[in-house]
Amino acid sequence: MIVPACRLTGILMMNIYRARWIIPIEGPPIEHGILAVDNGQIVQVASAHEKPGLTDSAASSIQDFGESILLPGFVNAHTHLELTCYRDQLSPGPLWTWLEQLTALRFRSEAEPLEREAVRIGAAESLAAGVTCVGDISRTGLSVEVLKKSPIRKVCFLELISGASRPPNDASTLATAFEHMAKLAEPERLVIGVSPHAVYSVVREELSAVATLAKATRAPLTMHLLETDEEVAWLARGEGVVAEVLNRHSLPNADVVIDTDVLEWLSQTGVLSGSPLLAHVNYVSDRQLDRLAESRATVVWCPRAHRFFGHANHRWRAMLSRRVNVCVGTDSAASNESLSILDELRLVRRNHPDVPPEVILEMGTLRGAVGLGLDDIVGSLKLGKRADFVKVPVNPNGDKDPVLNLLDGEKAVDGVWVDGAAVV
Numbered sequence: 490m491i492v493p494a495c496r497l498t499g500i501l502m503m504n505i506y507r508a509r510w511i512i513p514i515e516g517p518p519i520e521h522g523i524l525a526v527d528n529g530q531i532v533q534v535a536s537a538h539e540k541p542g543l544t545d546s547a548a549s550s551i552q553d554f555g556e557s558i559l560l561p562g563f564v565n566a567h568t569h570l571e572l573t574c575y576r577d578q579l580s581p582g583p584l585w586t587w588l589e590q591l592t593a594l595r596f597r598s599e600a601e602p603l604e605r606e607a608v609r610i611g612a613a614e615s616l617a618a619g620v621t622c623v624g625d626i627s628r629t630g631l632s633v634e635v636l637k638k639s640p641i642r643k644v645c646f647l648e649l650i651s652g653a654s655r656p657p658n659d660a661s662t663l664a665t666a667f668e669h670m671a672k673l674a675e676p677e678r679l680v681i682g683v684s685p686h687a688v689y690s691v692v693r694e695e696l697s698a699v700a701t702l703a704k705a706t707r708a709p710l711t712m713h714l715l716e717t718d719e720e721v722a723w724l725a726r727g728e729g730v731v732a733e734v735l736n737r738h739s740l741p742n743a744d745v746v747i748d749t750d751v752l753e754w755l756s757q758t759g760v761l762s763g764s765p766l767l768a769h770v771n772y773v774s775d776r777q778l779d780r781l782a783e784s785r786a787t788v789v790w791c792p793r794a795h796r797f798f799g800h801a802n803h804r805w806r807a808m809l810s811r812r813v814n815v816c817v818g819t820d821s822a823a824s825n826e827s828l829s830i831l832d833e834l835r836l837v838r839r840n841h842p843d844v845p846p847e848v849i850l851e852m853g854t855l856r857g858a859v860g861l862g863l864d865d866i867v868g869s870l871k872l873g874k875r876a877d878f879v880k881v882p883v884n885p886n887g888d889k890d891p892v893l894n895l896l897d898g899e900k901a902v903d904g905v906w907v908d909g910a911a912v913v
């Protein structure tokens with residue numbers, strides 16, 4: 490219901506949204522909540538039963554969503570939207586087989602326009618699923634121009650693979666691409682980041698150079714880390730499947746032996762002293778967990794991609810208990826059935842019913858925003874933050890607790906706002 494409000498106040502940009510529940514994330518759920526948004530910014534989150542600081546007459550519109558839940562837009566901290574075109578084309582199984590098949594698909598002449606369109610489709614799908622912010626990795630940077638046209642909030646990570654057939658393939662081509670893409674950046678809306686792909690695919694001096702670039706430009710940095718058993722074996726002995734893959738593609742790290750713990754390696758190259766966003770970290774020792782806890786790194790766990798690749802159990806709970814920031818990502822649609830963070834969280838909830846549901850929800854919202862360096866502006870419904878939020882109908886047969894109602898239910902997101910503008 491939209492009620493035209495009194496326009497005599499002169500405040501015409503403020504919109505008030507009412508709903509049965511608001512889950513602000515930072516603070517308990519609010520029953521019969523009010524969310525007020527002025528010029529894209531949250532100016533009030535309160536209960537209708539409390540004396541509101543702002544009156545309805547100050548609003549240009551009031552929308553009452555009734556039996557609905559409003560919560561912050563979901564944050565997908567790890568995805569590759571350009572791979573959306575390879576959905577259902579690759580079978581579940583070991584990552585290395587998948588990667589070889591994916592590489593063959595990506596080297597076809599028609600791949601580039603397909604991937605460009607995939608970014609557009611992936612962003613639209615993400616928004617429809619309530620993902621209002623993505624950390625998206627692009628191999629050559631083609632996603633940036635496409636995502637600029639989408640209302641989704643994004644950190645566009647430019648990927649570096651040392652010696653790859655296409656740039657960025659060394660620190661200098663990455664720096665050039667970064668400089669070029671930085672011209673397309675928009676404060677708070679389109680951030681350019683860097684992504685040295687992984688320790689095995691980026692040589693040491695280039696890893697250092699990327700870490701230096703990230704620090705100098707305050708760009709977020711993400712990389713894949715400890716994703717497979719085979720990576721752990723390569724780190725220890727410089728041999729095995731990873732060495733074979735590197736050799737096959739004539740990549741420079743094929744004969745390298747990392748003669749120290751990989752987290753020490755990341756520390757020496759300057760990566761760990763930033764606030765890196767480390768994707769996967771699927772195979773990690775207690776000592777490495779302690780080292781992560783001493784850093785300001787965030788770990789992105791991708792539950793359904795994890796299952797797709799048949800990995801051993803992820804140690805996200807051990808990470809959380811050490812106060813490592815853990816968030817959730819979907820990885821690409823080439824190893825997942827959807828780009829929905831809510832789908833990920835519902836799976837986590839089903840498999841781990843003993844974990845407080847609030848913590849699970851945080852992993853798909855505020856913790857992802859922390860990992861992307863955007864927690865000052867999104868990730869929770871809080872005064873002063875940007876109004877990125879979603880609406881989900883209350884399941885009338887579900888739990889009375891709105892977080893459980895959301896995570897245990899199957900209701901889909903049916904309204905999405907970014908910067909206060911309805912985008913779905």
Ligand SMILES: [Zn+2]
Nearest residue numbers: 569713768820
């Ligand atoms: Zn990835």
